[in-house]
Amino acid sequence: MIDTTVFQDKKAVYYTLGCKLNFSETSSIGKMLKDVGVRTVRKGEKADICVINTCSVTEIADKKCRQAIHRLTKQHPGAFVVVTGCYAQLKPEQVSNIEGVDLVLGAEQKGELINYLGSLEKHEHGEAITTATKDIRSFAPSCSRGDRTRYFLKVQDGCDYFCSYCTIPFARGRSRNGKIEDLVAQARQAAAEGGKEIVLTGVNIGDFGKTTGETFFDLVKALDQVEGIERFRISSIEPNLLTDEIIEYVAHSRAFMPHFHIPLQSGCDEVLKLMRRRYDIALFASKIRKIKELMPDAFIGVDVIVGTRGETPEYFEKAYEFIRGLDVTQLHVFSYSERPGTQALKIDYVVPAEEKHQRSQRLLALSDEKTKAFYARHIGQEAKVLMEKSKAGMPMHGFTENYIRVELEHDDSLDNHLVQVRMGEFNEDSTALKGELV
Missing domain, CATH: 3.30.750.210 (Transcription Regulator spoIIAA)
Incomplete structure (x- = not known):
């Protein structure tokens, strides 16, 4: 049995890096701690517990994790610091050696985090508890x-x-x-x-x-x-x-x-083979055609990695032309990052950093063009929008069924309500359409 008295009147701060799955899991950890008497810190307060849920999808992600840990240990001196998530699972010793870290939990332990907190006593050296990947x-x-x-x-x-x-x-x-x-x-x-x-x-x-x-x-x-x-x-x-x-x-x-998010990663078959993906561009194109045939207004987001090992200039141009011809709405563009222990490191051809950046910028510009064209087609139309909470004085926003972001004048009574809206022109930074209630 856990001694829950140790958690009474304690305050926690949560910091999440990475994917939606991580955010979901952090929220569950927060609920777990709330159930034993821990509340989330308010602005200006010092936390007793810091929980940092990490990502390790790129080297930049690792760096952001380290920065977040340093920042939170300074902001909340004396807090019991727990680091979990992908970076914690992959490099537990490295994380446990960061000053201020008390506990490092792997993927198997994350869901039972509360069982590992003990009496919340600070450690001189962080303790790492992980499980081998196969287990x-x-x-x-x-x-x-x-x-x-x-x-x-x-x-x-x-x-x-x-x-x-x-x-x-x-x-x-x-x-x-x-x-x-x-x-x-x-x-x-x-x-x-x-x-x-x-x-x-x-x-x-x-x-x-x-x-x-x-x-x-x-x-x-x-x-x-x-x-x-x-x-x-x-x-x-x-x-x-x-x-x-x-x-x-x-x-x-x-x-x-009518909203899909489908990872492509490369629009070139030769690169897909190097990546060990399980499809070719013909299959990918057939899925897009099928969606658009049945749902012409569907929003389709696509993940693309640029500058992976083996992506020669010729292969990138092939990929770019393929993607340009796809009837998709938005590209999520990632620059390839070397990850220790991966098979990609055995591929000889390395794309220079500046070339990666240029390719990324071209694809982001193409994405912007596709998204704006998709939004523009819906100006003047009506749609149901689920409104989301916003800060006082700021426009509210919500999304249509096919994921068009729509802004309305602030009205707290609309929060979490589905409303019928007529979509107007783009907002100032072209990230949403202005809407009015019908």
């Missing part, structure tokens, strides 16, 4: 809102793909998932709390079912029946796992939105 087996459930309107439901964790550039399978372990009946129960609870929209998150969610003998399509159909939840979004799904039956179901479903 990471547990699935820590998470359905959380944090300070957002949307809920994030973790349906899957880990990855079995081992792409040549990626450390995620080493940081999060093998693919595993929750049971559909448990996930449906979590969605019902979110609805009971007033939630209207849920984003499905995971590392490789299309691979759902490895541990329960179910399928992602089964999950989609079950969640679509949850009363009270008016919108579901699929955060990211591999193109080879986005089946035609899923696309067809979403096109006619009650609550799944």
Whole structure:
């Protein structure tokens, strides 16, 4: 049994780096601590506990994690500092040696963080508790809102793909998932709390079912029946796992939105082979065509990595032309980062940093062009928008079913409400359309 008296009247601060899944898990950690009497710090207060949930997708991510740890230990002197997440799993000794860190928890321990806090006594040297990647087996459930309107439901964790550039399978372990009946129960609870929209998150969610003998399509159909939840979004799904039956179901479903996020990574088959991806550009293009055929107004976001080892100038030009011809809405562009222990390091051709930057800028400009064209097509149209909380005096914003960001004049009574809006011109920085209530 945990002695919960040690947590009474304690204050905690939480800092998250990386993906939506990390934010969801941090929120669950916060709820876990709240349940034993720990409250979140208010502005200007000093925390007794600092929880830092880290990312390690790039070398820059590692650096940001270290900076965050240094910053929080200075802001909250004397606090018990816990570091978890991907960077903690991959480099526990390095993290435990950072001044001020008391406890480093790996992927297997994150969901049971409270069991490792002890009496919250500061240590001279950080203690690292991790599990070898091959032994990471547990699935820590998470359905959380944090300070957002949307809920994030973790349906899957880990990855079995081992792409040549990626450390995620080493940081999060093998693919595993929750049971559909448990996930449906979590969605019902979110609805009971007033939630209207849920984003499905995971590392490789299309691979759902490895541990329960179910399928992602089964999950989609079950969640679509949850009363009270008016919108579901699929955060990211591999193109080879986005089946035609899923696309067809979403096109006619009650609550799944015409919004897809599909990692491409490269628009060149030769580079996809070097990356050890499980599809070619022909398959990717066929998925985009299928979506647009059934949902012409669907929002499609695409991940692209530039400057990976082996991406010659000729290969990049092939990729650029392929992406330019895709009917997609937005590109999420990442510059390739060398990760220790990955197979990509065996590829000879290295792209210079300046060349990576130039390629990245070209793709970002192309993304901007595609997103603005998509938004412009909807000016003058009406749509349902789920409004989100905003700071006093600031315009409120929300998203249409197909993920167009719309701004309205501030009105607290609209928070977490679906409203009918007519979309007008772009706002000042062209990141949203101005809207008016109909």
